[in-house]
Amino acid sequence: MNNSYDIILFHEESFVDKQKKDFFSKSKSLKVCASLKKNLSITCDAILQLPTTVKEINLVIENIAVKKRFNRNSSIKVKKYMLDKNEKKLSKKNSSIILTEKEIQLIELLLNNSKPISKNKILSSVWNYSTDADTHTVETHIYRLRKKISDNFMDDKFIFNKKDGYHL
Secondary structure (H helix, E strand, O other), rough: OOOOOOOOEEEEHHHOOOOOOOHHHHHOEEEEEEEOOOOOOOOEEEEEEEEHHHHHHHHHHHHHHHHHHHHHEEEEOOOOOOEEEOOOEEEHHHHHHHOOOHHHHHHHHHOOOOOEEEEHHHHHHOOOOOOOOOOHHHHHHHHHHHHHHOOOOOOOOOOOEEEOOOEE
């Protein structure tokens, strides 16, 4: 069986077939189980109580799809770290640091650009400052973020700066 589905809708009777049950349990797809029972022996992302309507099926599928999208957007791989935007944490193995909202925005901006980003572009993107504002906001925040990362993860190579700007 192909395993490139976004969502799999299974009826509980399918679990009798070992091949289908194995496919279902190993699949990384979202899983919706249609059942007369409330408790099933297999883990599902949602259980659809039978009898049901097409409207209820659509609602269940929309809800789990939204949750998946939310979770995918809230946890981002940054170099060898995981950035959890919901918990405002940057983690590596069993260690983590708490980040401010601006630090998260700064990391995301640097992550989403393959080329170095100028101080003025960072000021306008993260702080909505005018590009001609005379401030040390960017340097101060980058210094503090580097210090947090260096102190906790012993990593002095998280944010680099060149003459044309900052980059990861």
